[in-house]
Amino acid sequence: MNIAMIGTGYVGLISGLCFAEFGFNVTCIDKDKNRLNALKNGKMPIFEPGLEDLFNKHFFTTKKIKLSNQMSPAISNAKVVFITVGTPTRRINEDADLSAVYDVAKEVAKNITNYCVIVTKSTVPVGTSRKIKNIMTRYIKGTNFDVASNPEFLREGSAINDFMRPDRIIIGTDTKKSEKILKSVYRPLYLTETPIISTNIETAELIKYASNSFLATKIAFINEVSNLCEKVGANIQDVSKAMGLDKRIGAKFLHAGPGFGGSCFPKDIKAFSVTAKKHKTKLSIVDAVNLSNKNRPIEIAKKIIKYFPKKSKINIALLGLSFKPNTDDIRDSTSIIIGNKLIEAGFKICAYDPKSMENAKLKCKNFSFANNVNDACANMDAVIIGTEWNEFRALDLSKLKRLVKKPVIFDLRNIYNPDDVKRIGWEYVSIGR
Numbered sequence: 196m197n198i199a200m201i202g203t204g205y206v207g208l209i210s211g212l213c214f215a216e217f218g219f220n221v222t223c224i225d226k227d228k229n230r231l232n233a234l235k236n237g238k239m240p241i242f243e244p245g246l247e248d249l250f251n252k253h254f255f256t257t258k259k260i261k262l263s264n265q266m267s268p269a270i271s272n273a274k275v276v277f278i279t280v281g282t283p284t285r286r287i288n289e290d291a292d293l294s295a296v297y298d299v300a301k302e303v304a305k306n307i308t309n310y311c312v313i314v315t316k317s318t319v320p321v322g323t324s325r326k327i328k329n330i331m332t333r334y335i336k337g338t339n340f341d342v343a344s345n346p347e348f349l350r351e352g353s354a355i356n357d358f359m360r361p362d363r364i365i366i367g368t369d370t371k372k373s374e375k376i377l378k379s380v381y382r383p384l385y386l387t388e389t390p391i392i393s394t395n396i397e398t399a400e401l402i403k404y405a406s407n408s409f410l411a412t413k414i415a416f417i418n419e420v421s422n423l424c425e426k427v428g429a430n431i432q433d434v435s436k437a438m439g440l441d442k443r444i445g446a447k448f449l450h451a452g453p454g455f456g457g458s459c460f461p462k463d464i465k466a467f468s469v470t471a472k473k474h475k476t477k478l479s480i481v482d483a484v485n486l487s488n489k490n491r492p493i494e495i496a497k498k499i500i501k502y503f504p505k506k507s508k509i510n511i512a513l514l515g516l517s518f519k520p521n522t523d524d525i526r527d528s529t530s531i532i533i534g535n536k537l538i539e540a541g542f543k544i545c546a547y548d549p550k551s552m553e554n555a556k557l558k559c560k561n562f563s564f565a566n567n568v569n570d571a572c573a574n575m576d577a578v579i580i581g582t583e584w585n586e587f588r589a590l591d592l593s594k595l596k597r598l599v600k601k602p603v604i605f606d607l608r609n610i611y612n613p614d615d616v617k618r619i620g621w622e623y624v625s626i627g628r
């Protein structure tokens with residue numbers, strides 16, 4: 196079976212490669228020629244563990260992956276066409292911007308010559324796949340097709356493993372034929388007993404938003420509880436651990452920190468809320484989570500600013516810029532939001548991140564950058580740990596203390612034991628402890 200992925204970003208490239216690993220022939224299409232040319236030369240456009248090896252295997256050796264900036268002939272040869280383009284937040288109303296999805300639908304319609312299933316893997320509000328069907332019907336020249344929804348749940352940083360060993364696969368279809376085809380695409384996972392939920396298209400679209408919003412709610416909730424812990428002398432890590440041991444609650448997504456960032460949760464909760472409003476209902480919990488998380492990095496920045504009675508000439512080392520470890524994605528990164536707030540208050544930031552420096556240099560024009568932890572921290576008035584990269588988990592704090600001007604750490608990810616750090620002579624500020 197031939198598969199086409201339209202959009203060769205985090206989701207399109209990883210999913211395409213994993214489908215190639217399943218044995219399918221996949222064409223990854225993208226309008227960004229630079230991205231495709233870099234890939235053809237073996238340069239990965241994103242950092243993701245295992246990506247380069249999988250790409251080299253299927254592009255250079257098995258040749259199961261092809262790259263193209265043209266829809267033709269990949270679309271006419273494909274049985275399944277996945278749409279994996281971005282759906283960022285629209286500035287005007289916080290809805291998902293679906294222009295790339297609809298552009299792709301038009302182009303696909305113009306290029307179809309045989310029956311195929313057009314599948315939205317991008318995260319799209321409920322009702323989008325129906326609109327795709329309408330658009331395609333307008334442009335298509337007599338060929339039969341189906342639309343389907345197959346939301347993606349992979350996480351950056353563990354994307355390949357998540358795709359190959361998912362918790363579940365969601366297939367939303369409205370014909371038996373398209374359901375059967377999509378199930379055959381996931382047959383290798385079916386054999387490993389991955390739960391496959393077959394449902395209608397609207398339900399599939401909604402499951403993705405409901406899932407992301409629920410996880411975001413857990414994070415916002417524990418962050419607010421950590422504020423209370425700070426006021427009353429309780430320890431958020433013990434609270435999280437004890438809560439997480441309750442199987443009805445679960446331990447995941449209960450770590451207090453600077454708020455959630457990244458390319459998914461912030462935009463998805465906003466779009467989910469807009470969808471509800473369009474349908475004259477309310478998601479007031481999701482709205483509260485959105486507000487709480489928007490304020491979170493601002494409140495953390497205020498706390499750091501307040502720590503320094505004299506605001507000028509404060510130099511801060513900012514360790515970690517990606518929105519989470521093991522990715523170079525800095526979209527909606529809370530480290531960067533906090534860094535910018537500190538700069539607004541007159542501080543100077545010297546940043547270091549193991550993988551996202553290239554992206555950050557393009558976006559954070561007011562930051563200076565260092566090539567490693569020691570250089571970032573030399574002569575600084577404080578160190579902020581913004582992202583919990585493994586590299587920051589076992590720093591030689593005795594050595595680092597000799598490099599900094601003042602030994603102050605703001606550990607926004609609670610990766611150190613307060614007593615250990617204080618014993619070495621650091622002033623240590625963490626979250627909710």
Ligand SMILES: NC(=O)c1ccc[n+]([C@@H]2O[C@H](COP(=O)([O-])OP(=O)(O)OC[C@H]3O[C@@H](n4cnc5c(N)ncnc54)[C@H](O)[C@@H]3O)[C@@H](O)[C@H]2O)c1
Nearest residue numbers: 202203204205206225226227280281282295317318347351
């Ligand atoms: N990144 C994640 O971890 C993740 C996880 C699950 C779901 N999603 C969802 O998947 C979708 C894609 O996310 P992403 O992070 O992979 O985005 P991305 O920005 O990394 O990639 C999108 C790609 O689409 C390409 N593109 C845009 N318009 C195009 C067009 N008209 N024709 C061809 N290519 C086009 C872009 O050049 C880019 O390479 C989003 O809806 C996102 O919410 C993302």
